[in-house]
Amino acid sequence: ETGVTQTPRHLVMGMTNKKSLKCEQHLGHNAMYWYKQSAKKPLELMFVYSLEERVENNSVPSRFSPECPNSSHLFLHLHTLQPEDSALYLCASSQDDTDTQYFGPGTRLTVL
Amino acid sequence: AQSVTQLGSHVSVSEGALVLLRCNYSSSVPPYLFWYVQYPNQGLQLLLKYTTGATLVKGINGFEAEFKKSETSFHLTKPSAHMSDAAEYFCAVSEGHSGTYKYIFGTGTRLKVLA
Numbered sequence: 001e002t003g004v005t006q007t008p009r010h011l012v013m014g015m016t017n018k019k020s021l022k023c024e025q026h027l028g029h030n031a032m033y034w035y036k037q038s039a040k041k042p043l044e045l046m047f048v049y050s051l052e053e054r055v056e057n058n059s060v061p062s063r064f065s066p067e068c069p070n071s072s073h074l075f076l077h078l079h080t081l082q083p084e085d086s087a088l089y090l091c092a093s094s095q096d097d098t099d100t101q102y103f104g105p106g107t108r109l110t111v112l
Numbered sequence: 113a114q115s116v117t118q119l120g121s122h123v124s125v126s127e128g129a130l131v132l133l134r135c136n137y138s139s140s141v142p143p144y145l146f147w148y149v150q151y152p153n154q155g156l157q158l159l160l161k162y163t164t165g166a167t168l169v170k171g172i173n174g175f176e177a178e179f180k181k182s183e184t185s186f187h188l189t190k191p192s193a194h195m196s197d198a199a200e201y202f203c204a205v206s207e208g209h210s211g212t213y214k215y216i217f218g219t220g221t222r223l224k225v226l227a
Contacts, residue, residue: 045214
């Protein structure tokens with residue numbers, strides 16, 4: 001595997017379910033990001049981890065819970081989501097948190 | 113505060129014609145500027161970036177962009193459109209010189225290439 005990978009690519013869940021999104025980067029980077037991409041809206045930065053420590057949380061609802069166990073892996077734990085949370089969730093990584101970000105293919109989430 | 117404006121949410125060009133996608137930004141410090149492309153059902157792929165130095169930046173797939181400080185612009189061009197260029201294009205700005213990671217993205221421009 002090369003670059004940034006995300007699993008699953010598609011996820012359908014009910015509002016009471018708990019699920020997790022996984023991101024893995026194979027680039028040796030030390031910063032990772034979660035973005036939300038909704039139709040007709042700019043990409044929204046959700047969380048930033050640098051050297052495995054969270055450095056940004058852009059007022060994201062607590063039903064989204066990130067986890068960064070090491071510099072290569074990033075998770076987004078989901079619980080009791082709302083239909084408006086349906087979107088494409090993109091993971092990105094960079095070498096140092098000021099450098100160019102490289103994106104994964106995204107997880108298309110649908111909340112019923 | 114930083115912001116990015118992409119003029120035209122949809123642009124159509126004929127195959128072989130010039131592609132011009134517009135991006136204007138605002139930033140309180142010298143910006144880092146990026147263009148990304150997103151093909152259907154895929155993530156964002158970096159096309160090119162400007163940080164310092166030469167203001168005309170060449171990227172992948174024949175695209176280039178010019179940083180014009182006086183116009184606060186970073187427009188993306190390609191001399192001759194190809195059908196495979198049909199995608200959504202995003203301009204982004206960051207204040208990398210200030211040691212911050214935060215990207216601000218535009219709302220995107222969907223490019224359609226007509227045969």
